[in-house]
Amino acid sequence: MAHVAQRPPAWARRDLKARLITYARRALSVILVVAATAAGGYLALVGYHQSATLSVGEIRMSVSPGHRGALDVYVPLVDWGARFEAIRAPIRLRVDLQTVNRRVATSLAEGKPLDVEQVRKEAEDALRTYLMRLIGLTVAAASALGLLVAFAIRSRVPRLRWTAPTAILVAIGIGVAMVTLVPPRGEIADPQYYAHGPDIPRALEAVEAAQRTPGVLDQELDAQLVGLARLVVEPGRRQSLTGQPTITVASDLHNNTVALGVLERATDGGPLFFVGDLTDRGSPLETRLVSRIVHTGDPFVFVSGNHDSDYLKRELAAAGGIVLTQRGRLKQDGTYGPVINKIAGLRVAGYDDPFERRSAESFRDRFDNNPQPGMQEAFLQWLRPLIGKVDVVMVHEGALLSTALDVLKDDPPQSPLVFLIGHTHKTALDQRPGVTVINGGSIGAGGTGNLAESTELSLARFTFTTKPAFQPLAADLVSIDPGTGNSSARRAILEPETTR
Structure with missing residues (x-):
C-alpha cells in the first residue's frame, strides 16, 4: 500500500504562521529603529x-x-x-x-x-x-x-x-x-580653488585675482583672505612665488574665437605657449579667423596638433609667432633655426604633430587614435640628445611620450624636464622624479563643433624659477564651465621634496 503524506495539523500551521509574523515584526521593528536613529543623527x-x-x-x-x-x-x-x-x-x-x-x-x-x-x-x-x-x-x-x-x-x-x-x-x-x-587627517595641502558666477568674465576675474595677489598662500587668494588662508596653509615652508616668472599653457581652441578674449585676459600680455589644435583643419579661412592669437602672448609659442596644418604654421611664423618643430624653429622665410630656443628664460623645444594636415592633400584628416608603430620610438630618439639641454618640450599628442617616459623613469634626468601637452581636452598633471607633464585642457571648450559635449574651457599656468638654475615651482590648472561660469583652480607645488 502506497505511503500517503499527511498534512501538518491545523494547530501546527497556525503556530508556524504566528512565529513567522513575530519574526517579521521584530525585523521590521529593528529596521524602523535603525532608520529613526540614523535620521536623528542626520538632522543634528x-x-x-x-x-x-x-x-x-x-x-x-x-x-x-x-x-x-x-x-x-x-x-x-x-x-x-x-x-x-x-x-x-x-x-x-x-x-x-x-x-x-x-x-x-x-x-x-x-x-x-x-x-x-x-x-x-x-x-x-x-x-x-x-x-x-x-x-x-x-x-x-x-x-x-x-x-x-x-x-x-x-x-x-x-x-x-x-x-x-x-x-x-x-x-x-x-x-x-x-x-x-570626520576630523581632518594628515597634512592639509594641494587645495582646489573654486568660485561661483553667472558668466565667464566673473569666473575669470576670480582666477585672475588669485594669480595676481601678493603675500602668503602662494598668492591664491585676495588680500582679504590672507588671514584665513594662513589657518590652513603653513607659510614659509615653500619658496615664495611672488615675482617668479609664469607662462600660460593652452591648447585645443578648435576655432572657438569666442574663447580668444578669455585667453587674452588670462595671458595678460605674458608668454603664451600653445600646444596644438588651434584650428579644426588649418585651412586659409580658419587661419585668418584665429591669426590674432599671435598677438595674445608676448611671446606666442606654438607647436602643431592633428587639427592644424603646414599652411597654418607658415602663416603663424610669418605673423611673428614662434613656431617650433622637430627640425627646429620655423622662420618667416620657411627655413629652420635651432631646435632649442631660449624663450621667456626657458630652453624650449617643440615636436610638431605627425598627424598634422597638409595643404597639398586638401587638409584632409590624417589622425589615427593611436600613434603608428615607430612614432613613439622616433620621438624618443629625437629627445635623447636634448635631455639635460632643454627645460620645456612642447608636444600635442601625449601618447607620443609613452616610450620616452618609460626610459626617463628608469633613468631620471639630472635637471628638471617639463612636457607641455594637449589633445585630451582635460587638464592633467603628472609628476615623477625629474619629469613633469602638464596638460592645459581645451581653451576652446572642445571647439564650436562640440558644444553639446559640455567640455570645460580650461588652461594652465606654469610658474618656475631660473635662479640659480631652472626649477619648476607650481602649476595651476584652471577650468571654467562655459554655461554657468562656475570655475575651479587647482594648484600643485612642483618643488622637489628637499625644498618643501
Whole structure:
C-alpha cells in the first residue's frame, strides 16, 4: 500500500504562521529603529553650526553631508573658496569667513606680519570644539529619536525587547564612525580653488585675482583672505612665488574665437605657449579667423596638433609667432633655426604633430587614435640628445611620450624636464622624479563643433624659477564651465621634496 503524506495539523500551521509574523515584526521593528536613529543623527549633523571669533575675523563652521569628503574654506565676501580633500567621511566640513577684522586687514595691507601660530591655534581650537559638540549632539539626537521610536513600538508590542538596545548601539556606532572619519587627517595641502558666477568674465576675474595677489598662500587668494588662508596653509615652508616668472599653457581652441578674449585676459600680455589644435583643419579661412592669437602672448609659442596644418604654421611664423618643430624653429622665410630656443628664460623645444594636415592633400584628416608603430620610438630618439639641454618640450599628442617616459623613469634626468601637452581636452598633471607633464585642457571648450559635449574651457599656468638654475615651482590648472561660469583652480607645488 502506497505511503500517503499527511498534512501538518491545523494547530501546527497556525503556530508556524504566528512565529513567522513575530519574526517579521521584530525585523521590521529593528529596521524602523535603525532608520529613526540614523535620521536623528542626520538632522543634528545638517542642522548644527557654530560661530567662533578669531583674531583675524569671525568664522562659521558647518557640515554638508552627501559629498566627497573635504574641508572647505569659503569666503562669501569675494565668492572664493579652497577645498582640501582631508576628510574620509562623505561630508564637507565647511569653514566660512563671515567677517574680517579691520585692524588685521589694515596691518596686513601695511606689510606687517601676522602671528600665524596664534591664528593656527585659534582655528584648531575652534574646529576641535565644534567637532566635539557636533559629535556629541549627533549621538544624543540619534539616541533620542531612536529610543522614542523604540519605546513607541514596545508600547504596542511589549515583547520586542531589542529595540531600545538597538537604538543605543546604532547611535554609539554613528559616534565612533564620526570620531574616526570626520576630523581632518594628515597634512592639509594641494587645495582646489573654486568660485561661483553667472558668466565667464566673473569666473575669470576670480582666477585672475588669485594669480595676481601678493603675500602668503602662494598668492591664491585676495588680500582679504590672507588671514584665513594662513589657518590652513603653513607659510614659509615653500619658496615664495611672488615675482617668479609664469607662462600660460593652452591648447585645443578648435576655432572657438569666442574663447580668444578669455585667453587674452588670462595671458595678460605674458608668454603664451600653445600646444596644438588651434584650428579644426588649418585651412586659409580658419587661419585668418584665429591669426590674432599671435598677438595674445608676448611671446606666442606654438607647436602643431592633428587639427592644424603646414599652411597654418607658415602663416603663424610669418605673423611673428614662434613656431617650433622637430627640425627646429620655423622662420618667416620657411627655413629652420635651432631646435632649442631660449624663450621667456626657458630652453624650449617643440615636436610638431605627425598627424598634422597638409595643404597639398586638401587638409584632409590624417589622425589615427593611436600613434603608428615607430612614432613613439622616433620621438624618443629625437629627445635623447636634448635631455639635460632643454627645460620645456612642447608636444600635442601625449601618447607620443609613452616610450620616452618609460626610459626617463628608469633613468631620471639630472635637471628638471617639463612636457607641455594637449589633445585630451582635460587638464592633467603628472609628476615623477625629474619629469613633469602638464596638460592645459581645451581653451576652446572642445571647439564650436562640440558644444553639446559640455567640455570645460580650461588652461594652465606654469610658474618656475631660473635662479640659480631652472626649477619648476607650481602649476595651476584652471577650468571654467562655459554655461554657468562656475570655475575651479587647482594648484600643485612642483618643488622637489628637499625644498618643501
